[in-house]
Structure formats: C-alpha cells, structure tokens
Amino acid sequence: QKEVEQDPGPLSVPEGAIVSLNCTYSNSAFQYFMWYRQYSRKGPELLMYTYSSGNKEDGRFTAQVDKSSKYISLFIRDSQPSDSATYLCAMLVGNQFYFGTGTSLTVIP
Amino acid sequence: DTGVSQDPRHKITKRGQNVTFRCDPISEHNRLYWYRQTLGQGPEFLTYFQNEAQLEKSRLLSDRFSAERPKGSFSTLEIQRTEQGDSAMYLCASSLAPGPGANVLTFGAGSRLTVL
Numbered sequence: 001q002k003e004v005e006q007d008p009g010p011l012s013v014p015e016g017a018i019v020s021l022n023c024t025y026s027n028s029a030f031q032y033f034m035w036y037r038q039y040s041r042k043g044p045e046l047l048m049y050t051y052s053s054g055n056k057e058d059g060r061f062t063a064q065v066d067k068s069s070k071y072i073s074l075f076i077r078d079s080q081p082s083d084s085a086t087y088l089c090a091m092l093v094g095n096q097f098y099f100g101t102g103t104s105l106t107v108i109p
Numbered sequence: 110d111t112g113v114s115q116d117p118r119h120k121i122t123k124r125g126q127n128v129t130f131r132c133d134p135i136s137e138h139n140r141l142y143w144y145r146q147t148l149g150q151g152p153e154f155l156t157y158f159q160n161e162a163q164l165e166k167s168r169l170l171s172d173r174f175s176a177e178r179p180k181g182s183f184s185t186l187e188i189q190r191t192e193q194g195d196s197a198m199y200l201c202a203s204s205l206a207p208g209p210g211a212n213v214l215t216f217g218a219g220s221r222l223t224v225l
Contacts (some may be wrong), residue, residue, distance in 0.1 A: 043115075043200055046214070049212060095165070098154075101151045
C-alpha cells in the first residue's frame with residue numbers, strides 16, 4: 001500500500017464548476033499537508049499547506065484535512081480554464097515529503 | 110532571487126552515457142532535495158542535503174546515481190551509464206530549516222532526461 005493515495009483522474013469540468021480533489025493516507029505520523037499545482041512540463045508550485053484538521057481558505061481554494069479519517073481535500077470554486085493542471089497532494093513527516101500521483105484536471109470554457 | 114534554477118531543461122542521451130544535472134536553489138535555503146518524476150506519477154524522493162551534508166538517500170537510488178552539494182549552495186546529480194528506465198523529469202526543490210519554511214518545498218522547473 002502506498003503512503004499516499006490519490007485518484008489520477010482525469011477530471012473534466014465546465015468553467016465555473018466546483019472541483020473536489022482528494023487524497024487518503026495511511027501514516028498517522030504525517031504532520032503537514034500540502035497541495036501543489038503542476039502545469040505540463042513544469043515543476044510543481046505550492047498552492048496551500050496546512051497543519052491541523054479543519055479548513056483553510058485562500059481565495060477560490062479551500063484545503064480540508066480530516067486526520068481522524070486520514071483524508072484531505074482541495075476544493076476549487078468557480079473553476080477557470082487556467083486551473084487546468086495536475087494537482088498533487090503532499091504530506092510531511094520529519095524531513096520527508098510524500099506525494100500522491102496527482103489528479104489531472106481540465107476546465108472546459 | 111529568481112527561485113530554483115535547473116540546467117539543462119532537457120537532455121537527450123544515448124544509453125550508456127553519463128549525464129549531469131545542476132540545481133541552484135533559492136540562495137538563503139539550506140535544504141535541497143532531488144526528486145524523480147515519471148509520466149502520470151508524483152515526485153519520487155531521491156536524496157536531500159542540509160547545507161553540504163547529504164543526509165538521506167532513497168533505497169531506490171542505485172549506485173549509478175550520485176549527488177553532491179560541495180559548498181552548500183548549488184547541487185549536481187550525476188547518472189552514470191544511463192539506462193532507458195532513467196528517462197524521467199528530475200526535479201530539484203529547496204527549503205529553509207529550521208522553522209515553518211522547512212515545511213514548504215519550492216521546486217525548480219525540472220530537467221527532463223530522455224535516454225535513447
């Protein structure tokens with residue numbers, strides 16, 4: 001079993017839709033939870049990171065962590081074509097980062 | 110500071126050749142990570158440095174792979190006797206430890222390796 005599981009998609013939604021991206025994990029020692037966005041042939045860029053269970057909001061993006069269920073989510077409101085990318089969840093324990101496989105998202109104008 | 114720089118962006122080589130990638134992290138960052146990413150997969154940890162010390166290497170890192178960070182600034186990743194299975198994107202990332210900056214990686218654009 002992988003440390004971090006993420007549905008690879010692909011996910012295709014119309015512009016303006018609410019997008020929900022999810023990851024599950026098995027290691028209860030994970031301390032920090034991150035979401036990265038990666039455009040084709042580019043390096044990942046950090047979108048959000050959080051430490052505790054609950055919600056964290058930044059503009060159109062909301063990150064949600066449920067440590068009891070070992071489940072994290074990223075919600076994108078009012079999705080735009082420019083949101084089309086691969087979204088990677090990542091988790092940190094100690095000095096080690098563990099990444100999901102990424103979910104490919106396409107927002108159709 | 111323009112972020113994390115990686116060079117070259119794309120390298121095409123023949124099987125059996127050696128290749129070297131360079132990473133220049135954000136100047137004040139003391140931690141530097143190397144990852145490998147293949148199509149449809151997330152970044153896979155290879156190794157990391159704190160200053161010039163290589164603190165951890167993945168068990169997946171074969172003897173053909175070596176990384177250095179001689180002065181605690183830029184780093185190089187060398188792959189000897191390349192194999193077709195080495196074809197991937199090699200990502201470098203840096204962070205600042207200790208403190209909350211250690212929890213966030215800033216990635217470069219990656220170096221794409223194609224082994225023919």
